[in-house]
Amino acid sequence: xxxxxxxxxxxxxxxxxxxxxxxxxxxxxxxxxxxxxxEKKDNAxxxxxxxxxxxxxxxxxxxxxxxxxxxxxxxxxxxxDTNKYFIICANVIGGCLGSFGPSNTNSETNKVYxxxxxxITINDMVNAQNNxxxxxxxxxxxxxxxxxxxxxxxxxxxxxxxxxxxxAIPIACTSSHSAQNIAFNELGRxxxxxxxNWINGDYANQNKTPDKGLSVARMAAHxxxxxxxGLQEKFGRKLQERxxxxxxxxxxxxxxxxxxxxxxxxxxxxxxxxxxYITRAMDYFDLTKEYGGNLSKAxxxxxxKFLVISFTSDWLYPTSENKEIVIALxxxxxxxxxxxxxxxxxxxxxxxxxxEFLNTLNDYINNSYLTI
Amino acid sequence: MKQEFKIISDFxxxxxxxxDVGCGDGxxxxxxxxxxxxxxxxxxxxxxxxxxxxxxxLTVIEGDAEKDLTQFPDSSFxxxxxxxxxxxxxxxxIVIQELLRVGKKAxxxxxxxxxWKVRLHLLIKGTMPITKNLPDEWYNTPNLHMCTIKDFYNxxxxxxxxxxxxxxxHNEKTSPINEINLNIKNLSAELGIFLIEK
Numbered sequence: 001x002x003x004x005x006x007x008x009x010x011x012x013x014x015x016x017x018x019x020x021x022x023x024x025x026x027x028x029x030x031x032x033x034x035x036x037x038x039e040k041k042d043n044a045x046x047x048x049x050x051x052x053x054x055x056x057x058x059x060x061x062x063x064x065x066x067x068x069x070x071x072x073x074x075x076x077x078x079x080x081d082t083n084k085y086f087i088i089c090a091n092v093i094g095g096c097l098g099s100f101g102p103s104n105t106n107s108e109t110n111k112v113y114x115x116x117x118x119x120i121t122i123n124d125m126v127n128a129q130n131n132x133x134x135x136x137x138x139x140x141x142x143x144x145x146x147x148x149x150x151x152x153x154x155x156x157x158x159x160x161x162x163x164x165x166x167x168a169i170p171i172a173c174t175s176s177h178s179a180q181n182i183a184f185n186e187l188g189r190x191x192x193x194x195x196x197n198w199i200n201g202d203y204a205n206q207n208k209t210p211d212k213g214l215s216v217a218r219m220a221a222h223x224x225x226x227x228x229x230g231l232q233e234k235f236g237r238k239l240q241e242r243x244x245x246x247x248x249x250x251x252x253x254x255x256x257x258x259x260x261x262x263x264x265x266x267x268x269x270x271x272x273x274x275x276x277y278i279t280r281a282m283d284y285f286d287l288t289k290e291y292g293g294n295l296s297k298a299x300x301x302x303x304x305k306f307l308v309i310s311f312t313s314d315w316l317y318p319t320s321e322n323k324e325i326v327i328a329l330x331x332x333x334x335x336x337x338x339x340x341x342x343x344x345x346x347x348x349x350x351x352x353x354x355x356e357f358l359n360t361l362n363d364y365i366n367n368s369y370l371t372i
Numbered sequence: 373m374k375q376e377f378k379i380i381s382d383f384x385x386x387x388x389x390x391x392d393v394g395c396g397d398g399x400x401x402x403x404x405x406x407x408x409x410x411x412x413x414x415x416x417x418x419x420x421x422x423x424x425x426x427x428x429x430l431t432v433i434e435g436d437a438e439k440d441l442t443q444f445p446d447s448s449f450x451x452x453x454x455x456x457x458x459x460x461x462x463x464x465x466i467v468i469q470e471l472l473r474v475g476k477k478a479x480x481x482x483x484x485x486x487x488w489k490v491r492l493h494l495l496i497k498g499t500m501p502i503t504k505n506l507p508d509e510w511y512n513t514p515n516l517h518m519c520t521i522k523d524f525y526n527x528x529x530x531x532x533x534x535x536x537x538x539x540x541x542h543n544e545k546t547s548p549i550n551e552i553n554l555n556i557k558n559l560s561a562e563l564g565i566f567l568i569e570k
Contacts (some may be wrong), residue, residue, distance in 0.1 A: 022416070307426065318515040326433055327443040335413075337426050342419060360423045367429030 005062040007055075007098040008032060008215040012131050019284075029128055030091040030098025031055050034074065035082035036125050037136060043369070044138045046078065046129070046140070046145030046165070048153035050223075051278050052270055054097040057089045058082065063097065072353050079362035085142065092153075094120035096271035102127075103271045105205060113273075115201030120189040120277055122149070122285045126157040131222070133164060142369060145169035147350035147370075148317065149278070152177075153299070154284050155325065157286060164303035166372045167362070171309045171350045173329070174321040175295050176286040181316060184224050185279035189218035192272045201273050214272040215263030222262045224272050227313035227346035231255065295328035305366055305372065306336040309357065311349040311367045373430055375544040376481055377403045380453060381388060383479050383537065384408055385568050388450035391475065393467075396455035398425035401432070403559045413449075415440060438462060441470040447520055449475045456481050456505075456523075456563070459515040468533070477536065477569045484540075486520030486558040520562035522554055534559065537567035 009030040032055040043303045047057055049069065058074040063204055074080045091099040101115035130267070133141065144154050151173025158168050170172055174181075192286065194329040195213025197203055203210055223231075235255040239245070242252065291297035304366045306329055310322035319340045329336035341357045343349040349357065377400055384390060384407050392401050395414030398421075404412055410514050413450070414432035416422045425432035431438070436445065436472045438461055452475030454467070455569040460484070461467045484490070493501035500510040519527075538549040540561030549557045549564065557564075 271494030305431070328445045330433070332443060333445075333448055335411075335431050336433065337431045338435070339422050339426050340419065340434055341423075356423060360427050364429055367427070371429055 002050065008099050010131065010135050012128060013132065014268075015327075016124065016127055017123040018118055018124045020119040024093075024100065024118065027100035027128075027162060028104075029090055029093065029094070029100070031088060031132060032057050032097075033089075034087040035085050037086040037138070038129055041136075042140070042142055044086045044088060044141045044203060045143040045145065046135065046141050046157075047074070047080075047087055047134070048129075048144070048157070049092065049151035050128075050146070050148035050150050051090060051282065052218075052266070052275075053150070054095065055089045055091045056097075059240075069351060071363065072351065073358060077167045078360040079364070080145075080365060084366075088136065090129045090132055091283075092120075092125045092278065094125070094274060094281060096274040101271070102201070102273035102277055112202075112204035112312075114204060115273060115276070117277065119284075120281050122152050122156045122281050123160070123290075125281065126153050126160055127310075129153075130157070130161055130164070141165040141317070142372075143167045143169060143365065145171065147171035148173055148347065149282050150315075152282065153288075155287055158302050158304050159298040160308075161264065161289075162299075162304065165304055167307065167368050168367075169307045169309065169364075170322075170325060172311055172317045172322070172347055173315050173318050173325075175325050176288045176297075177283050178321065182283045182315075185223065185283050187220050188279060188348060189219065189276050191216040192200060194274075198272065201276075203272070209267070210272045211267040212271065214267050214275060215260075217271075217272075217275060218266040219259040219263040222259060224316045225346055225348040227315065227344055229313065229344045229347050233344070251308050254353060292348070295324065297328055299334055300332055302336075304332070305368060308336060308338045309350070309361070310338075310340045310348070311343045311354075312340060313344045313355075314347040314349060316347040328364045375546070376455065376542060376565065379539060379541070379565050380406050380455065380473075380479055380481070381403070381544060383449050386410070389448070390451045390453065390457070391414075391444070391449040392453045393441070393471065394460070395421075395425060395430075395432055396480055397421045397430050398430045398432065400453070400455055401425070401430050402428065405430075418529045429470055433561070436468060437470075441467075441514055444474045446473055447476050448475065448509070451475055452478045454478065456483055457481060457558065459517050461520065462516065463520075464517050466526075472533065472570045473483050475519075475547075477567060480510060480524070480566045480568060482521065482524050482564045483520040484521045485565055487562050488559050505564075518570060520558055521561060522548065522558040524564060524566065525549065528566070534569045535566060536569060537549065540566045541565060 009028045015025040057069040091097040151170035154170040192213035195210035197208040198210035238254040240257040288295040310319040328340045392414040422434035452519045490501040540557040541563040
C-alpha cells in the first residue's frame with residue numbers, strides 16, 4: 001500500500017467503547033469529501049462503503065489510480081450530484097486506508113496490531129463515523145446511503161442516531177446477516193488463514209503477506225457478487241487466448257483468468273487482516289436481535305424518510321431480505337419507499353451502470369431535497 | 373378522469389394518513405398531495421410505475437396488494453384508496469377485507485360493466501365490450517373480475533359493509549346512488565365511487 005498519498009483524517013479523542021468491551025481513543029478516522037457544504041449545511045450526504053470499499057467514492061482513487069468505487073453514481077451531474085451535494089465518506093475502522101485498523105502499529109508494543117486488534121462491529125463503525133458530523137459541524141445530514149455493508153451501516157446509523165439524517169437509502173443489504181453470507185465470509189477467512197504467510201495474523205511484523213489466501217478469498221467472494229446469467233453472458237465457456245483446451249490446470253477459461261486477475265489486483269490494495277475483521281463485523285450484524293427480535297423497534301424513534309432498493313439478480317442480499325426492512329418500517333408507519341430494480345448484474349448492480357437504478361436514485365434524491 | 377380524483381379528494385379529510393393501493397404512476401397521489409394536507413403512501417405492482425413514483429419522491433413500495441397489505445397494522449390508515457383496480461385482483465373479496473382492516477375507511481371506485489354502452493356493445497356486436505374505460509381486448513385485459521355498480525352495491529350489502537357514500541359518475545357529473553335509483557344508475561353511469569367502512 002502506498003503510504004505517500006495524502007489521506008485526510010481526523011483523530012477521534014473521545015473514547016469509543018466497542019461492542020467487544022474494549023475502549024479505543026485517539027484513533028484516526030480517514031475520510032474524503034466531494035462537492036461543497038452549503039451555508040445552511042443542509043446538503044450533506046454521508047456515504048458508507050462496502051466490505052472492500054474505501055473513502056474514495058468518486059474521481060480517481062489515489063491508491064489504485066482507478067475510478068472510485070461509486071463513480072457511476074457519485075460525481076458532477078451524476079445520480080448523486082456533487083455540484084449540489086456535499087458527499088462525505090470515511091474508511092471504516094478495521095479498514096486499511098488510513099482509519100484505525102489491524103495494519104496500524106500499536107504504540108505500546110511498536111508492533112503492527114494484526115489479530116491483536118479488537119473485534120469491530122457495524123455499530124462501532126457508525127459510532128466512529130458519527131464524529132465526522134461534529135467535525136464538519138453538521139447538525140443533520142440530508143442523507144445517509146450505502147450498498148451492501150454500506151446499507152447495514154445506514155440501518156445502524158439511523159437506529160443509533162434517529163435525528164441526524166433526513167433521508168436514508170439502504171441498498172442491496174440486510175438487517176441480519178444470513179447463514180449463507182456468514183458461510184461465504186468464513187470461506188474467505190479460512191482461505192487467508194490457510195496461507196502459511198498469514199502467521200496467525202502477525203505477517204506484517206515478519207515482512208510477509210498472505211497474498212495467496214487473500215486472493216482466493218477475493219475470487220470466491222467475487223463470484224457471489226455476480227449472477228449466474230451475468231457470468232454466462234459475459235464469459236460462457238470462452239477460452240482465454242487459446243484455441244483449444246490445454247489439458248492442464250492453467251486458466252483455460254476466460255472466467256478463470258478473470259477471477260485470478262480480480263484476486264491478484266485485490267491483494268495490492270487490501271490488507272488480509274482487515275478482510276478478516278470487516279467480514280466478521282458483517283457476520284455479527286443482527287439489528288433484529290439487537291432490538292429483541294423486533295426490527296421495527298430499531299426505527300421507532302426516527303422520522304427519517306427511507307428508500308430501500310434491491311436488485312432482481314442479487315442472491316447475496318436478495319429482495320426478500322431487503323423487503324424485511326420495508327415490512328419492519330411499515331409496521332410502525334415509518335415513511336418508506338421500496339423498489340426492486342431489474343438487473344442481471346447480481347449484487348454488484350449497485351456499483352455498476354444500471355440506468356434504472358441511477359435514474360431513480362437521482363430523481364428521488366433531488367425531489368426529496370426540494371420537499372423535505 | 374379528473375372528476376374521479378376530485379371526488380376522492382373531497383372524501384378525504386385534512387391531516388389524515390392515506391394509502392393508495394395500486395397507485396399507478398402516482399398521478400392521484402400527487403393530486404392529493406397538492407390539494408390536501410395529508411400523509412400519503414402508495415403500493416404498486418408494476419416495476420416501471422413504482423420507479424416513476426419513487427422518482428417523484430413519493431413514498432411508494434413496489435408490491436402486490438394481494439400479498440403485501442398484510443404488513444400494515446390494523447387501522448394504520450384513515451383512508452385506503454382503490455381506484456379502478458378491484459377488478460384486476462385474483463381475489464377481490466380478500467382485497468376488500470384487507471382494505472377495511474388496514475384503513476378505517478376505504479374509497480373504492482369501480483368501472484361499471486352495467487353501463488348502457490357496455491351492454492349495447494355486447495348485445496349488438498356480440499363481442500367483449502371495448503370502451504374508453506375498458507380499452508383492452510378480452511385476451512389481454514388485466515381485468516379478471518369485472519362487476520357492475522349494482523354488483524358492488526349488493527356485495528357490500530350482503531357483507532354488512534357500511535356504504536357511507538355511493539356516487540355515480542357520468543360525463544364528469546356525479547349523482548348519489550341509493551336503493552331506489554340503483555337500477556337506473558347501474559345503466560347510466562360509467563363509474564361508481566364508494567366510501568365504505570366495516
